[in-house]
Amino acid sequence: MTEPHPPDYLYYIKYMNEEDYFEAHEVLESYWHGDRIDFYKGLIQVAVGLFHLRTGNIAGCRQLLARAHQLLTPYAPEFRALDVARILRYLEETLARVPQVVELERPEVAALGITGLQLWLEDGTPIPIEDHEGRGQHDD
Numbered sequence: 001m002t003e004p005h006p007p008d009y010l011y012y013i014k015y016m017n018e019e020d021y022f023e024a025h026e027v028l029e030s031y032w033h034g035d036r037i038d039f040y041k042g043l044i045q046v047a048v049g050l051f052h053l054r055t056g057n058i059a060g061c062r063q064l065l066a067r068a069h070q071l072l073t074p075y076a077p078e079f080r081a082l083d084v085a086r087i088l089r090y091l092e093e094t095l096a097r098v099p100q101v102v103e104l105e106r107p108e109v110a111a112l113g114i115t116g117l118q119l120w121l122e123d124g125t126p127i128p129i130e131d132h133e134g135r136g137q138h139d140d
């Protein structure tokens with residue numbers, strides 16, 4: 001029998017799917033402090049990079065997504081039931097669409113048409129629907 005996935009890992013996926021990148025980064029960062037492998041660091045950087053994209057910090061976005069790609073590459077094609085190869089393709093496609101500028105206004109970011117990264121576990125483990133540790137739902 002395989003070991004169950006850590007709850008923080010499952011909540012990371014939940015928050016990524018909801019495009020709540022700040023919470024995704026927060027919940028996985030707490031777990032990463034105990035299991036310091038580059039896989040989790042790369043996933044955290046994906047979340048922070050997408051957070052920066054949303055806020056218009058394009059230089060920060062590009063830097064973090066490129067670094068996430070480097071960190072996650074050794075874990076492809078699949079690691080801990082996550083399709084890492086698909087994440088790498090998403091990062092490549094996103095970086096190709098994000099211009100080489102320092103900042104963009106939010107309407108300019110929206111005009112790029114970059115959709116969020118949807119994640120699931122290949123082993124069929126369900127993703128939580130409730131918030132982590134009683135956190136309230138966000139209204140954004």
